[in-house]
Amino acid sequence: MQSFLIVSDPIHMRRAMLMARDLRIEAYPSPTDTSRYRSARARMRFLAREIYYYWKYRIARLLRY
Numbered sequence: 001m002q003s004f005l006i007v008s009d010p011i012h013m014r015r016a017m018l019m020a021r022d023l024r025i026e027a028y029p030s031p032t033d034t035s036r037y038r039s040a041r042a043r044m045r046f047l048a049r050e051i052y053y054y055w056k057y058r059i060a061r062l063l064r065y
Helices: 010-022 040-064
Strands: 004-008 027-031
Touching (some): 004 010, 010 027
Parallel strands (some): 004 027
16 A cells, blocks of 8 residues: 545544654545534534644654654
């Protein structure tokens, strides 16, 4: 296999693609049309969590290099 399709929630896609790039995986995004997070409150909580982990990952990358 030479390339991969990453299928994930649209909110998570940015971090997933960043991780794939860091692992030198040729990957293409395919965000889902739907999310398991249906209510606005659940989506906001997931978004807040994803923002936190995205920046945590970015900072960890800086400390690694």
